[in-house]
Amino acid sequence: MAISLRRRLTLILLGQTLLVWVIAVILTTIYAQNIIRKQIDQQLYQYMDMAVHTLTTVIANPEITHYFAREPNELINRHSDISRIRRMGASDEGQATNLWFPSSHVVIGDSSPAFPEPDKEGLKQLTLDGAQWRVLYKYSEPVGLWIGVGVNLEDAQALASLTPERFVVPIFIIMPLSLLVLMVSIRKGIEPLNLLAAKISQRNSQDLTPLQVNPVPSEMQPVVQSLNDLLLRVASAIEREQRFTANAAHELKTPLAAIKAEVQRHQRSTSDAKTELLLANIDARVSRAVETVSQLLTLSRLDNGEQFDKTKVDLGQLVIEVLAELGALAMEKSLVVEVPDELPQTWILGNQEWLMIMVRNLIDNAIKYSPKESVLVLGVAEQNSAAQLTIVNQCKPIDTADLARLKDRFYRPVATSEQGVGLGLSIVDRIAKLHGGEMSVTVDNGASRFIALIELPMYV
Numbered sequence: 001m002a003i004s005l006r007r008r009l010t011l012i013l014l015g016q017t018l019l020v021w022v023i024a025v026i027l028t029t030i031y032a033q034n035i036i037r038k039q040i041d042q043q044l045y046q047y048m049d050m051a052v053h054t055l056t057t058v059i060a061n062p063e064i065t066h067y068f069a070r071e072p073n074e075l076i077n078r079h080s081d082i083s084r085i086r087r088m089g090a091s092d093e094g095q096a097t098n099l100w101f102p103s104s105h106v107v108i109g110d111s112s113p114a115f116p117e118p119d120k121e122g123l124k125q126l127t128l129d130g131a132q133w134r135v136l137y138k139y140s141e142p143v144g145l146w147i148g149v150g151v152n153l154e155d156a157q158a159l160a161s162l163t164p165e166r167f168v169v170p171i172f173i174i175m176p177l178s179l180l181v182l183m184v185s186i187r188k189g190i191e192p193l194n195l196l197a198a199k200i201s202q203r204n205s206q207d208l209t210p211l212q213v214n215p216v217p218s219e220m221q222p223v224v225q226s227l228n229d230l231l232l233r234v235a236s237a238i239e240r241e242q243r244f245t246a247n248a249a250h251e252l253k254t255p256l257a258a259i260k261a262e263v264q265r266h267q268r269s270t271s272d273a274k275t276e277l278l279l280a281n282i283d284a285r286v287s288r289a290v291e292t293v294s295q296l297l298t299l300s301r302l303d304n305g306e307q308f309d310k311t312k313v314d315l316g317q318l319v320i321e322v323l324a325e326l327g328a329l330a331m332e333k334s335l336v337v338e339v340p341d342e343l344p345q346t347w348i349l350g351n352q353e354w355l356m357i358m359v360r361n362l363i364d365n366a367i368k369y370s371p372k373e374s375v376l377v378l379g380v381a382e383q384n385s386a387a388q389l390t391i392v393n394q395c396k397p398i399d400t401a402d403l404a405r406l407k408d409r410f411y412r413p414v415a416t417s418e419q420g421v422g423l424g425l426s427i428v429d430r431i432a433k434l435h436g437g438e439m440s441v442t443v444d445n446g447a448s449r450f451i452a453l454i455e456l457p458m459y460v
Helices: 005-060 062-069 153-159 164-189 191-201 221-269 273-303 315-332 352-369 400-404 424-434
Strands: 076-079 082-085 095-101 104-108 122-128 131-140 145-152 311-314 336-338 347-350 375-383 386-394 438-444 449-457
Touching: 005 095, 005 131, 005 145, 005 164, 131 153, 145 153, 164 191, 221 273, 311 315, 311 352, 315 336, 315 352, 315 375, 315 386, 347 352, 347 449, 352 375, 352 386, 352 424, 352 449, 400 438, 424 438, 424 449
Parallel strands: 082 104, 336 375
Antiparallel strands: 076 082, 095 104, 095 145, 122 131, 131 145, 311 347, 375 386, 386 449, 438 449
16 A cells, blocks of 8 residues: 655654654763762862861861760761761751771761771762762871762752753753644655646646646656656657647548549449449448547547536537437338427536537437337437436447446447448547536436436526
8 A cells, every 4th residue: 555755754754753752862871870969079179178277177176075075975976886976967868978097986976977998088879777878088198088978869959950951851842842843844855746746636637737846846857757757758649649630630531522423423323233232332431430530539629638618508408409400311111209388598607619519429329220110219308417418229238338438439249230430429528528518428227228328517
């Protein structure tokens, strides 16, 4: 199944956009984590500077040292190798300070965690009691001890309102808007292609003029140029064919008319039965050739896209005039032609000459293929803003395959015995279409009836 260009572009660009979006989320998360870590590290260094300054001041003051050395001291809890100084340190549980003297480990704060003993200076990320801590270790020469300051990463991020999720949220908001803009842009971008397709689809089969290249996107111009070259070649081929048909028909028309006149002259001057039969057969064949040439000339004019003037035409009156012209043919076969006593005035807009040819071919076809002493019914009516011409005649059974091809040029059912060239109905259909109408044919084999219906737009 073919996929539309718009859908193809949409799927490709959506897939690529989603891929870029996922990559952007990952990179943004990593970048956000790095920014947060740098800010936390910067904060740790500030804490370390404050701790070093404070401890230097404390240890350098004999009175403060003596105060902390008192026994017992309610501020100091000693247990095993770790001592805890209560009611001091950071005001929240997200920060902690540890000290390592040569012979002891001191934790400052009521609930601060005890950090592992340092082995070198620098930053470390530790997991203590299920929480992630960022710890900075430093050895202070002035006071001769190790100092460790740390922050709880979760508390630090919450306090600073900085989390990777906060960096990613704008991307989640922008993404649907980007997809919407992308789809609208694709629709706008391929609009010139839709306009080009609409222009091509609106053309009729006779319009072979080149397409305009300027409004077309540059990527499509080679396609349009190739299509124009094809149209020129097709137009040239059709023109040569039409010119050949018209020239051949004109060249044949005069000698055929001379042959027919010569045959008729000999028919009047002979009384021999065999000669009369021979001349009659020649006359029939020449008449068929004349009809073929006449039909070919008509087709040549129709296919040439010849412009014709349109006037207000009464379809009912046109049928009466054609019946009067072909009445002798109906009488020769003893046909009963049923026509309403007064056909309604049914006005259409068209060319009088072409419409006359259309009606003449249709009625002539009905007369030709009707059995002798049968009934031919004609009717003109208005229905759904359309003028309808209906012709019903008796006929031999016609199978579905033959019925579907009756409007094809030069097609005649194999079983038919009537003389003809197979162009009558194709000409009728062509003229009807040139006037914005349509011809349809149906057959009722049970009642041996052939029904031809022409619908044409009413004159408004």
